[in-house]
Amino acid sequence: xxxxxxxxxxxxxxxxxxxxxxxxxxxxxxxxxxxxxxxxxxxxxxxxxxxxxxxxxxxxxxxxxxxxxxxxxxxxxxxxxxxxxxxxxxxxxxxxxxxxxxxxxxxxxxxxxxxxxxxxxxxxxxxxxxxxxxxxxxxxxxxxxxxxxxxxxxxxxxxxxxxxxxxxxxxxxxxxxxxxxxxxxxxxxxxxxxxxxxxxxxx
Amino acid sequence: xxxxxxxxxxxxxxxxxxxxxxxxxxxxxxxxxxxxxxxxxxxxxxxxxxxxxxxxxxxxxxxxxxxxxxxxxxxxxxxxxxxxxxxxxxxxxxxxxxxxxxxxxxxxxxxxxxxxxxxxxxxxxxxxxxxxxxxxxxxxxxxxxxxxxxxxxxxxxxxxxxxxxxxxxxxxxxxxxxxxxxxxxxxxxxxxxxxxxxxxxxxxxxxxxxxxxxxxxxxxxxxxxxxxxxxxxxxxxxxxxxxxxxxxxxxxxxxxxxxxxxxxxxxxxxxxxxxxxxxxxxxxxxxxxxxxxxxxxxxxxxxxxxxxxxxxxxxxxxxxxxxxxxxxxxxxxxxxxxxxxxxxxxxxxxxxxxxxxxxxxxxxxxxxxxxxxxxxxxxxxxxxxxxxxxxxxxxxxxxxxxxxxxxxxxxxxxxxxxxxxxxxxxxxxxxxxxxxxxxxxxxxxxxxxxx
Numbered sequence: 001x002x003x004x005x006x007x008x009x010x011x012x013x014x015x016x017x018x019x020x021x022x023x024x025x026x027x028x029x030x031x032x033x034x035x036x037x038x039x040x041x042x043x044x045x046x047x048x049x050x051x052x053x054x055x056x057x058x059x060x061x062x063x064x065x066x067x068x069x070x071x072x073x074x075x076x077x078x079x080x081x082x083x084x085x086x087x088x089x090x091x092x093x094x095x096x097x098x099x100x101x102x103x104x105x106x107x108x109x110x111x112x113x114x115x116x117x118x119x120x121x122x123x124x125x126x127x128x129x130x131x132x133x134x135x136x137x138x139x140x141x142x143x144x145x146x147x148x149x150x151x152x153x154x155x156x157x158x159x160x161x162x163x164x165x166x167x168x169x170x171x172x173x174x175x176x177x178x179x180x181x182x183x184x185x186x187x188x189x190x191x192x193x194x195x196x197x198x199x200x201x202x203x
Numbered sequence: 204x205x206x207x208x209x210x211x212x213x214x215x216x217x218x219x220x221x222x223x224x225x226x227x228x229x230x231x232x233x234x235x236x237x238x239x240x241x242x243x244x245x246x247x248x249x250x251x252x253x254x255x256x257x258x259x260x261x262x263x264x265x266x267x268x269x270x271x272x273x274x275x276x277x278x279x280x281x282x283x284x285x286x287x288x289x290x291x292x293x294x295x296x297x298x299x300x301x302x303x304x305x306x307x308x309x310x311x312x313x314x315x316x317x318x319x320x321x322x323x324x325x326x327x328x329x330x331x332x333x334x335x336x337x338x339x340x341x342x343x344x345x346x347x348x349x350x351x352x353x354x355x356x357x358x359x360x361x362x363x364x365x366x367x368x369x370x371x372x373x374x375x376x377x378x379x380x381x382x383x384x385x386x387x388x389x390x391x392x393x394x395x396x397x398x399x400x401x402x403x404x405x406x407x408x409x410x411x412x413x414x415x416x417x418x419x420x421x422x423x424x425x426x427x428x429x430x431x432x433x434x435x436x437x438x439x440x441x442x443x444x445x446x447x448x449x450x451x452x453x454x455x456x457x458x459x460x461x462x463x464x465x466x467x468x469x470x471x472x473x474x475x476x477x478x479x480x481x482x483x484x485x486x487x488x489x490x491x492x493x494x495x496x497x498x499x500x501x502x503x504x505x506x507x508x509x510x511x512x513x514x515x516x517x518x519x520x521x522x523x524x525x526x527x528x529x530x531x532x533x534x535x536x537x538x539x540x541x542x543x544x545x546x547x548x549x550x551x552x553x554x555x556x557x558x559x560x561x562x563x564x565x566x567x568x569x570x571x572x573x574x575x576x577x578x579x580x581x582x583x584x585x586x587x588x589x590x591x592x593x594x595x596x597x598x599x600x601x602x603x604x605x606x607x608x609x610x611x612x613x614x615x616x617x618x619x620x621x622x623x624x625x626x627x628x629x630x631x632x633x634x635x636x637x638x639x640x641x642x643x644x645x646x647x648x649x650x651x652x653x654x
Contacts, residue, residue, distance in 0.1 A: 010454055098389030099348040105381055106341050109372050174572065 002039045005031070012048045019048065027051055027065050046076050053083045057090075163189060166196040217245045218443045218481060220510040222524045225545040228531040229504065233497035237461070238526065239545040240489040242510060244443040244481035255439040257292035259358035260285070261310065261391075262431075263343035264328075267301045269366050271330035274398060277424035278363055279325045281431045286321060288435055289313035294356065296346035297321050300339025301332030302370045310347045336368035336406075337378050340393070341385075348389050354516040357441045357480060359392040359416060360385075361431065365399045368406060375406040382414035383465050383477070390445060390513075392416045392480065396430055400615040404622040405563075413465045415445065415479035417632050420623035422616075426636045433635025437482055444513040446478040448489060451507045451523075457494035461552040462629040464489060478510075487631050490549045495528065504528040546587040547594065554580050554597050555625035561608055562618045570609050577605035 009016045022028040028047055031038035047068060054064045071079065096104065161178050163171045171192070173185060221241040229236060262285065264278050282297060289295055295317070296310030307328070308321045343360045372378060382393045393414025395407035398421040411418035419430040450458060451473050458474050460466050465477040478487055495504060506526045512519055557580030565573040581601050588594040627634060 015455070015457070097348075097350045098352055098391070099345060099350055101388050102341060102345040102348050102385060105384065106338065106345060109337060109341065109381075177572075177575075 001042045003045070005038065005040060008040045008044055008048065011045060012052055014052065022051060025061065025065065027061065027068065043073055046080055050076060050080045050083060053087055056087065165192040169196065218446060218510055218512055219243055219245065220508065220521045220524060222508050222526055223542055223545050224526055224528065225541045225549070226536065226539045227528060228536045228539050229495045229528045230533050230536045231498055231530055232533065233495055235492050235494045236528065237545050237549040238491050238493060239548050240448060240491070240508065242446060242448065242478055242487040242489065244483050244485050246484035247442060256441060257356050258438045259294040259347050259353060259356045261296045261298065261343035261347035261360040263298045263300065263339050263360060263362045265334060265364035265366065266299045266328055266330050267332055267334045267366055268330055269401065273424050274365055275328070275330045277427050279328060281428040282325060283322055284428050285431050285435055286313065286318045288432070294347065296343065298339060298343040298346060299328050300335055302335050303332065304335060304339050304342045306342060306346055333370050334364065334366045334368055335370035336364055337372040341381065344385050344389065344391050348391060352390050354390065354513055357438045357444060358390060359394055359438060361394050361396060363396040363398065363427065364402055366401055367403050375409055378406060379409040379413035382410045383467065386415045386477065394434055395419065396421055396427065397619070398427060400619065404619045408622050408626055412463050412626065415477050418623065418626050419636065420619045421636065429637065430635050440482045441480040442483040442514065443481040446481055446510060446512040448476040448478055449509050449511060450474045453504065455496050456504065459492045459494065461490040461492060461549060461556060463626050464630070488548045490552050498530050502530045543590055547591055550584045550587055550594050551597060552629045553583060554601055555629050558601065558604065558621050559625045561604065562613055562621045565608055565613045566618055568612055574605050574609040577601045577608065581605070
C-alpha cells in the first residue's frame with residue numbers, strides 16, 4: 001500500500017495538517033521518501049485510525065504516544081480491533097434515555113476522580129538527590145496542538161510555535177512574537193542547529 | 204441579496220438565516236475570508252404567541268464554605284423567588300453541593316406542596332465544605348432530565364457558584380465538553396452564574412457557551428435574583444429552540460469562529476455551531492473565518508449553510524444557502540471591496556476577543572503580550588474604521604485599554620467584567636442583572652480600571 005499524505009488523511013477523515021502534526025510529535029512514523037515523493041503505508045493507516053479512536057475517547061496525546069510507541073504492526077492491528085468494538089459499544093449509549101445518559105457521564109466523572117495507580121518511582125540519580133527538583137511545566141495556555149476540531153477559541157486563541165532543539169530542549173514562541181522576531185528566531189535556530197547538531201525540519 | 208436570504212417554509216414560529224461573505228474572490232496563495240451570518244427568530248404578531256411557556260428548571264447552588272453569610276442567604280432567597288414564579292405546568296428540581304452533592308428536591312411539577320417542601324429544605328442549608336462543581340452540576344442536569352427527550356418544555360440548569368471547582372473533574376475544557384453533550388443529547392441548556400471575584404470565568408464562560416446558555420457575572424448578591432428571574436423570564440418566551448447553524452464544505456477548508464459559540468465538527472467537512480434558544484424577534488450575529496488553502500489555477504469553493512431548530516416540539520430547518528468563492532490573482536482580490544456589514548461584525552467580535560485575550564495575558568503577567576494583542580486588533584480594524592463610526596469608537600476604546608494594560612496586571616474583577624461583556628456582545632445577549640431603565644455600566648467600569 002502506497003498512499004500520499006492527502007490520501008492517508010482523507011481515508012481517515014482528518015486534515016492533512018493533523019497527520020503532519022502527529023508525525024512531528026512522534027505519534028506516527030515518518031513517511032518513506034521525502035517531499036513530493038513521500039509515501040505512507042498500512043502501518044501509517046492503522047496507527048492513524050487507532051490514534052483517532054483514542055482521541056475520540058479523550059485520551060491525551062502524550063498517553064497515546066506512550067501506548068502506541070512500543071507496539072508492533074500486529075499489536076496495533078489487534079488493539080484497533082478492540083477499540084473499534086469499544087467505540088461501537090459507545091455508540092450504543094446513543095440509545096440511552098437522557099436521564100441514563102447523564103448518569104453515564106456522572107459515572108465516568110467518578111471513575112476519573114479515583115487516583116490512578118502510581119508507578120514505582122525511579123530512583124533519583126545520586127548527584128541530583130540533594131538538589132530541589134522543580135519539574136519544568138509548560139505554561140498552561142499555550143497550545144501547540146492543531147485541533148481536528150474547528151478551533152474552539154474559548155480556551156485561548158493563542159498559537160504557539162515550538163521547536164525541539166535537542167532532546168529536552170525546546171524553544172516556544174507565541175504566534176505574534178514569531179512574526180515580530182522572525183529573523184532573530186531564524187538566527188537562534190541556526191546557532192542551535194550548529195551547537196546542538198539540531199536537524200529538525202519543523203518550519 | 205435576496206437569493207442569500209432563506210426562510211423556512213414551515214409554519215410559525217420560524218427563524219431565518221442570512222449569509223454574507225466578506226469577498227467573493229480568494230487568492231491563489233491561500234487566504235482567509237470572513238462570513239457573516241444573521242440569525243433571527245421571526246417576531247410573533249398574535250398575542251397568544253406571547254403566552255408564557257412551561258419550563259423545566261434545575262437550580263444548582265454552591266454551598267461551599269466561601270458562600271457563608273450573605274451570599275448563601277441571598278442565593279436561597281433567589282431560589283424561593285424563582286419558585287414563586289413557577290406553577291404545576293413547570294418542572295423544578297434543586298441541588299445543593301459542596302464536596303457532597305445533595306439533591307434537595309428531585310425534579311417534580313412545581314405544585315404548591317413541592318414548592319413548600321423545597322422552601323423547608325432550603326431553610327436548613329448553610330455553607331460548608333469545598334466545591335464539587337462538575338458533579339453538582341451534572342446531578343442537577345440528571346435531576347431535571349426525563350426518560351424521553353422533552354421537546355415541549357424549555358429545560359435549563361442554572362449553576363450558581365462563587366469559587367473554583369476543586370473536587371472531582373476540574374478541567375474547564377472537559378467540563379465544557381460535557382455541557383455540550385448534555386445539551387445535544389438531553390436538550391438541557393446550562394447557564395452559569397458566577398458571584399464575587401473568586402470564581403473562574405475561564406470555566407463558567409465556556410461552560411455556558413457549550414451548554415447553549417448564558418454566563419452571568421454577578422457583582423453583588425442583589426444580582427443573583429435579578430439574573431435568575433431575568434433568565435427565567437426569557438425561558439418562558441422562547442419560540443425557537445436549540446438553534447444550530449450548520450456549515451458544509453469540501454475537504455481541506457478550515458473554519459474558525461470569531462463569535463463565542465460552541466463549534467463541533469462532524470467528519471472533516473461539516474461544522475455545527477450551537478446558537479441556542481431564541482425569543483421571538485431575537486437576532487444573533489455570527490462571524491466565521493474560513494481558511495482557504497493555496498491553489499494552482501482557476502477553481503471554486505462552495506460552502507453551504509443552513510439553520511436547524513426545534514419549534515413546537517418538531518425539528519425544522521431552512522433551505523441550504525450556497526456561498527461561492529472563486530480563486531483569483533492577489534491584485535483582483537485586493538481590488539474587490541470588502542463588504543462593510545461583514546467587516547463591521549467581524550471587527551467588533553475580533554475586538555472583544557482581543558480584549559479577553561489581553562486580560563488573560565495580563566493576568567498571567569504577560570503585560571507586553573496583553574498590549575500587543577490589543578494593538579494588533581486595532582491595526583486590523585483601522586482600514587474599516589473610516590467608514591464605520593462604531594468601529595471608530597471601538598478602536599479608540601481598545602487603544603485606550605492598550606495604554607493602561609501594560610502598566611500592571613489587571614484586577615480579577617476587571618477580567619471578569621471584560622469576559623462577561625465579550626460573551627454578551629458576541630452572543631447578542633442582554634444584561635439581565637439590571638432593570639431595563641438602568642444605564643449600561645460597562646464602559647464606566649472599563650474607565651474606572653484605568654484610573
